[in-house]
Amino acid sequence: DTEVTQTPKHLVMGMTNKKSLKCEQHMGHRAMYWYKQKAKKPPELMFVYSYEKLSINESVPSRFSPECPNSSLLNLHLHALQPEDSALYLCASSQEAEPSNQPQHFGDGTRLSIL
């Protein structure tokens, strides 16, 4: 069982829809991440939150809007997505916001399909 929980597991939406992906962890981790992963490719970092503040945005289009309401929750709000945004979206967390040897822990991901 994963300690990072993502909902929903699957999402199909049209290009004009607004939806949100949710991620939750109760490990006391202070850094949380969103990744995008295309089939048979490694994950690509999108956003990093450190102590509930956005610390890294890897030049992600504004149709993706992250939010960190508290230290346990991370959301990704989606609006006006394009077909090329169809992918697996992975959430991860790590114990320390400062550099450490602690690894990132990943959720099961949300499989997103844009019609």
Next chain:
Amino acid sequence: AQTVTQSQPEMSVQEAETVTLSCTYDTSESDYYLFWYKQPPSRQMILVIRQEAYKQQNATENRFSVNFQKAAKSFSLKISDSQLGDAAMYFCAYRRVDSNYQLIWGAGTKLIIKP
């Protein structure tokens, strides 16, 4: 810039036998972290094993062990007594000591277990 190379897009092994997945990397740093992650069809990215570059001893986790050759910048993963549940994509990843976020990923190796 750091890079990670996995030269085997796909490997297959007979159940109960041993298989080695290769990973090489390029860096000018002297201290860093290396990871092997496993991603089965269930999608969750699972940490298999990690190695700190300043440690000469090779990391082991049950049936999984690494052959870390720092001078050669090589970090191979050996899986002993392969099991059907080991079938997955395996990603090698590098991380600098001064960054908690920037995982540099290899392209991945698909491991097939033959019953």
